[in-house]
Amino acid sequence: MKKNQALKYLLYLVLISIALLTMAPFLVSVSASLKPAEKALEWPPNLIPSPFTLDNYAKVWQVSPFFPKWLVNSVFLAIVHVICQLLFCSMAGYAFARLSFPGKKLLFLATLGSMMIPAQATMISNYAIANSLGWVNTFYAVIVPGAAGAFGIFLMTQFFKGIPRELEEAAHIDGCSRLLIFWRIILPLATPALGALAIFSFQGSWNGFMWPLIVLNTPENFTLPLGLNYFRSEYATDWALVLAGSMFNSVPIILIFLFFQRYFIKGIATTGLK
Amino acid sequence: MDKEATREAKTAYLLVAPSLIVIGVIALFPILRSLWMSFYAIDLTLPQLGRPFVGLANYLEIFTDSRFWAALWNTTYFTVISVTLELVLGLAIAMLVNRPFAGRGLLRASVLIPWAIPTVVSAQMWRWIFNDKAGILGSLLQNFKILSEPYPWLASVETARLCIIAADVWKTTPFMVLLLLAGLQTISPEYYEAAMVDGATPFRRFLHVTLPLLKPIILVALLFRTLDAFRIFDLVYVLTGGAFKTETLSVLTSDVTFKCSDYGQGSALAVVMFCCIMVISFIFIKVLGAKVEE
Numbered sequence: 049m050k051k052n053q054a055l056k057y058l059l060y061l062v063l064i065s066i067a068l069l070t071m072a073p074f075l076v077s078v079s080a081s082l083k084p085a086e087k088a089l090e091w092p093p094n095l096i097p098s099p100f101t102l103d104n105y106a107k108v109w110q111v112s113p114f115f116p117k118w119l120v121n122s123v124f125l126a127i128v129h130v131i132c133q134l135l136f137c138s139m140a141g142y143a144f145a146r147l148s149f150p151g152k153k154l155l156f157l158a159t160l161g162s163m164m165i166p167a168q169a170t171m172i173s174n175y176a177i178a179n180s181l182g183w184v185n186t187f188y189a190v191i192v193p194g195a196a197g198a199f200g201i202f203l204m205t206q207f208f209k210g211i212p213r214e215l216e217e218a219a220h221i222d223g224c225s226r227l228l229i230f231w232r233i234i235l236p237l238a239t240p241a242l243g244a245l246a247i248f249s250f251q252g253s254w255n256g257f258m259w260p261l262i263v264l265n266t267p268e269n270f271t272l273p274l275g276l277n278y279f280r281s282e283y284a285t286d287w288a289l290v291l292a293g294s295m296f297n298s299v300p301i302i303l304i305f306l307f308f309q310r311y312f313i314k315g316i317a318t319t320g321l322k
Numbered sequence: 323m324d325k326e327a328t329r330e331a332k333t334a335y336l337l338v339a340p341s342l343i344v345i346g347v348i349a350l351f352p353i354l355r356s357l358w359m360s361f362y363a364i365d366l367t368l369p370q371l372g373r374p375f376v377g378l379a380n381y382l383e384i385f386t387d388s389r390f391w392a393a394l395w396n397t398t399y400f401t402v403i404s405v406t407l408e409l410v411l412g413l414a415i416a417m418l419v420n421r422p423f424a425g426r427g428l429l430r431a432s433v434l435i436p437w438a439i440p441t442v443v444s445a446q447m448w449r450w451i452f453n454d455k456a457g458i459l460g461s462l463l464q465n466f467k468i469l470s471e472p473y474p475w476l477a478s479v480e481t482a483r484l485c486i487i488a489a490d491v492w493k494t495t496p497f498m499v500l501l502l503l504a505g506l507q508t509i510s511p512e513y514y515e516a517a518m519v520d521g522a523t524p525f526r527r528f529l530h531v532t533l534p535l536l537k538p539i540i541l542v543a544l545l546f547r548t549l550d551a552f553r554i555f556d557l558v559y560v561l562t563g564g565a566f567k568t569e570t571l572s573v574l575t576s577d578v579t580f581k582c583s584d585y586g587q588g589s590a591l592a593v594v595m596f597c598c599i600m601v602i603s604f605i606f607i608k609v610l611g612a613k614v615e616e
Contacts, residue, residue: 060423067432076458149330161350193344305431
């Protein structure tokens with residue numbers, strides 16, 4: 049019994065150190081963002097900011113007239129990306145999992161193969177295409193390439209394969225069309241997988257940097273990460289301000305995760321990636 | 323019956339069309355275009371030369387250049403060490419947070435925070451940590467008298483690549499934890515109960531129950547992470563810019579294409595990288611039996 053107690057304490061010790069190690073950089077950043085600029089880099093760092101100030105956060109809104117716009121742009125793009133990914137990836141996933149059609153195997157392999165292509169190979173070509181369509185510096189250039197992805201298709205395909213066929217066969221005999229079966233029977237069953245995919249695509253869109261940086265070039269069209277980058281170069285020495293700005297970027301995704309986490313992990317578990 | 327099959331195929335094409343058009347245009351078309359361009363000399367800084375066909379010259383140049391072999395070695399080194407560390411740490415953490423204890427939800431969320439922080443922010447944070455003058459790492463070690471004077475962590479051949487590995491492990495272990503935790507939850511407790519009845523020690527339970535049942539998901543996680551790690555770009559770019567023996571294939575390709583404007587050579591490098599990744603995937607899928615397809 050005593051040995052068990054000791055083990056339990058040891059376990060908690062390990063858990064707390066892991067949590068500290070992963071959280072430390074974030075906590076230090078939060079506390080630095082709540083200090084006046086000249087105290088942000090003091091050594092040894094004081095985790096509890098004194099004097100405590102929200103000035104940096106207020107300043108973030110004042111120094112760039114576009115800051116609210118960046119927030120709105122990021123939220124808008126993330127929502128559109130999530131909707132598109134959920135719709136298109138589940139459509140493709142259903143076809144790959146359940147329907148038979150000529151060239152299915154080849155198309156599925158090509159989809160997986162697209163995950164292996166280095167970004168450097170695609171950037172020039174994609175920019176040229178966006179340019180010829182007149183999409184440079186518009187949201188189309190960001191939305192369309194992120195509207196579907198191999199990872200999402202793979203996730204949904206795996207999930208749909210796990211749903212018993214009997215469910216849809218009954219509906220098929222009743223004369224339902226495939227599209228109706230997909231919409232009315234399959235999609236409602238897929239909510240755990242859709243939840244997981246929603247968070248994955250939200251994260252991808254919210255944190256996207258390289259491609260938006262290439263195609264969006266005026267400040268009013270920036271997303272938050274681009275705005276932060278711009279901030280960083282303008283106020284390089286004002287760490288407290290840059291960190292306060294970055295909180296606007298980190299906190300929403302952390303909240304979303306906290307909110308959805310149970311659901312999320314269940315979602316991946318039931319897709320049975322095996 | 324034939325009519326039925328045609329209708330089904332039609333529906334299927336309709337369903338896959340939006341995704342495949344996107345993937346085709348943004349990924350498959352560019353790699354084919356790169357393949358085609360890799361046989362030409364395309365130097366944007368010397369437009370008067372035109373675009374002569376040079377056959378395999380670009381590839382020959384790559385394979386005889388020591389910079390390429392160094393980058394290939396750096397990439398492999400980075401991939402193997404990072405992914406191994408991420409797997410071991412990820413599995414350990416996933417198993418810990420899979421047990422019930424007070425405050426589990428909070429701990430799970432805290433473990434996943436590094437993954438949620440945008441790379442722009444976290445890369446900058448690590449730059450600050452490793453900074454030789456104001457950096458936390460140096461100050462901490464000096465405080466404990468382990469280090470007597472500031473050390474340029476990011477500007478030294480011995481430590482630069484370790485810094486990149488540390489930052490990458492910190493950032494992507496959560497992804498591993500997430501996938502493995504999902505896998506652990508699919509293992510029925512009955513297996514463990516049966517093993518307990520048989521008197522298996524915790525270590526044997528791990529070896530004979532957890533590992534075999536988790537193998538499929540471990541392989542998928544390993545495959546995804548390896549493909550990603552092999553293409554690492556942003557962290558290296560922000561932390562060292564590829565200096566001090568940290569240049570990876572992605573950084574080299576970017577440098578040749580965008581800085582030197584040598585599109586032919588850059589395309590050939592992209593094709594070589596693509597082939598390396600194909601070989602890795604093939605090994606994973608065929609030899610280790612990761613059932614990605616079924």
